[in-house]
Amino acid sequence: MEPRLILTVALLISATVTADYIRPLPRKTLQFPWDPKPSSYPQQVHISLAGEQHMRISWITDDKSSPSIVEYGTSPGRYDTAAQGESTFYNYMLYRSGKIHHTVIGPLEHNTVYFYRCGGQGLELQFKTPPSQFPITFAVAGDLGQTGWTKSTLDHIDQCKYDVHLLPGDLSYADYLQHRWDTFGNLVQPLASGRPWMVTQGNHEKESILLLKDGFASYNARWKMPFEESGSSSNLYYSFEVAGVHIIMLGSYADYDEHSDQYRWLKDDLSKVDRRRTPWLLVLFHVPWYNSNKAHQGEGNKMMAAMEPLLYAASVDIVLAGHVHAYERVKRVNNGKSDPCGAVHITIGDGGNSEGLAHKYMNPQPEWSVFREASFGHGELKIVNSTHAFWSWHRNDDDEPVKSDQIWITSLVSSECIAQNRHELRKILMAP
Template identity: 80%
Template structure:
């Protein structure tokens, strides 16, 4: 009997070892061969939401006199509408950008396929507007970069039938080398021109040169988000609605204390949220507040001390962050402890960057941490109705997307927390 028990234990241990995931090696930066195009040819096209029923189309041309016009319609090569936008450019030491065009189109119908052309030239592109009601699906991946693993992540996201892509910071990893912003725009165009990409800044977007170049010059010029439409004074923080979801994009690298413009804007934004109309409330920023990886320990603590009480009182359902090059999902947590009315925190800074994975975790694993793994991948957040959503994380396993973590999440509205904390929220919102 004892012999059989020993054999059984050895068999279980052997199976466990055999099933352990062996991470593939890092991959190099993608090489982009130079392909000459006419100077007025639209390049690096990406789209983003721009208020109710409107979309912002962004692209770049080498021709500094190219028009910022977008023609669009609901059938191929039949453009019933035309919109005129604006353009800008920037210089960065010895680099000069092309002409950056920003054109808002609309009003658009929800859940509709549109065909469009930028600047009166170039290839006809297609975009799909998000639905007006549930279900709605978000693809989530941060810290992308431009490596072979980035390409795999993008390929896997392309297989997902998502409506909006959420990116919690660190886009191109240009790191002062400005032409890498151009290659990143080229890399993501197939996806970013077809579905809205909603991004916030990471530390790699700073690119400041003291006394010469302000922070975020390249990022703000190229990736304009709907900050004005949401009453914000900065492109580094804003909000938007999709179907029944209100999404708040916050800035980890701009002032966030209780006397800052960002904090004042956040209070104002939350005061206008109607949980009957948008039952789900999400937040994104770059530096995680709950992180059991050895990498970047404590870097989000100051922002957490300032803003977590407000987001908790507002009953934020899920908070996405990047920065740490690994994946981690928490239980509902607040003030460092498991709290059934707290937010689920998900760190997903594993899109494919060239700096590699953050492989070391703290031991023992905190009570609030449920699942953690240092692998590249992406997430999918499918909101089925006002009370239930399905989250899944898909590891890049030798170029195949493998679903490695999944969970059903009940909204805080559905669990009664929103009503229970309404008095707490009103008290904070009324504070000077």
């Protein structure tokens, strides 16, 4: 065989063996045909946890006189309990929202299917409450938007047997076009009405207009989270507990320095965490602190400088972020380098946004970066018991059972880190 031919064959074999994953092309923004419904018909229904054994049901009606009532029970068509809630609306330039209803129901039984109806109108819906103890599974997807890839992500999540959806910012990508909030609400209703969606804000939720409109008006009105229940003064940051897990949702776009309300609230919240009752401690926010993608480099540095010492002292197990439209999993880290007592950081801002994937990475790959790939997908976090959890990431163009990245994570509660950091945590919490 000629030397040139041998070289050509060898290169082809090498390319076949080591070929990188081929990134998918972007998909178009979804189109939503006009679907007229009675003005009192509940639309954009989604649910969220609202304190111990309670659920907040949120929906919108065009009829401003529709009642904010939810009827519910454990048998189809039989509603033996009803709850009255509150309502709001907002104006945004020439846009006026429908009537936005928020009704808290409960107390509810754990791990139970409930059937419910909003405002005495529309279809009967159902949801399942999370379990009271391990195991519990979270679906995770950020930066969703309203594209063909969004639909693919939602279809894959629908195949996952999960209890709660965690979304680290950038929901609708309405970007000032307020009707896009409405189409997003209807797009996610099939999933968001059946399992609690716990969300925090991203940059695309801000929508502020200098001297005319404050930021996050649409987001705060539509996606009310349990901030009051967790002692927070802002819907942009809050916490909740579920089945042995304490989860803190922070605001990348709220003040976060040591003199801010958010920082003071975070210290107070962490002071109440009991790792015997909730051995797992998770944190979500939008802008990642550890990111080897060229997109959004350094944007989380100031928040990291202010808050990482506190999270490290509290022995946070896992940090989930979005913003970068790609996937990356990082080792346990602290202060810019691997640390066995630091948190596992995961960037999962690849839910399906219209801006496309961030496919340019820094080289060489930092020592703390384990796996990175620019693809659309979602994550699943199954916390099996007080010490072990299984994380998996699923590309949209694979079958949902295919795990493109996976790892077992051991909680810091089973290590010496909590005892080692206890003095530092106490010192930070007591600081004025």
